[in-house]
Amino acid sequence: xxxxxxxxxxxxxxxxxxxxxxxxxxxxxxxxxxxxxxxxxxxxxxxxxxxxxxxxxxxxxxxxxxxxxxxxxxxxxxxxxxxxxxxxxxxxxxxxxxxxxxxxxxxxxxxxxxxxxxxxxxxxxxxxxxxxxxxxxxxxxxxxxxxxxxxxxxx
Numbered sequence: 483x484x485x486x487x488x489x490x491x492x493x494x495x496x497x498x499x500x501x502x503x504x505x506x507x508x509x510x511x512x513x514x515x516x517x518x519x520x521x522x523x524x525x526x527x528x529x530x531x532x533x534x535x536x537x538x539x540x541x542x543x544x545x546x547x548x549x550x551x552x553x554x555x556x557x558x559x560x561x562x563x564x565x566x567x568x569x570x571x572x573x574x575x576x577x578x579x580x581x582x583x584x585x586x587x588x589x590x591x592x593x594x595x596x597x598x599x600x601x602x603x604x605x606x607x608x609x610x611x612x613x614x615x616x617x618x619x620x621x622x623x624x625x626x627x628x629x630x631x632x633x634x635x636x637x
């Protein structure tokens with residue numbers, strides 16, 4: 483599959499960016515990657531909303547072998563063969579894939595925000611704990627100084 487074929491395949495979807503990625507291409511729109519082209523097949527982004535549709539077509543998720551183990555990437559599913567000749571239906575599938583990619587991007591951004599917030603809370607708690615420990619040391623040090631002065635004045 484070359485860029486020209488992919489441009490024609492996704493023409494009904496609207497303007498897409500096709501970039502070299504790994505040994506194939508990544509296809510994106512509005513800065514969101516929603517399709518991969520690897521090993522002569524198109525894989526669309528999928529989530530719990532669209533995976534049943536791929537399964538009903540007999541599609542499989544993207545798979546590769548690494549160090550003798552089969553790895554499965556459940557977020558990208560192969561475009562059914564019958565759709566390569568039906569650009570109108572590919573357009574609909576591409577819109578569903580783009581929507582799934584947007585949801586995944588928003589979820590990832592939310593996780594980053596939550597993780598960042600948790601780190602800030604953890605740092606703040608650590609600072610408060612350190613400040614409290616320093617205050618306790620200061621109070622103990624003052625008490626020890628007063629006790630030492632009393633002993634000196636008593637003798």
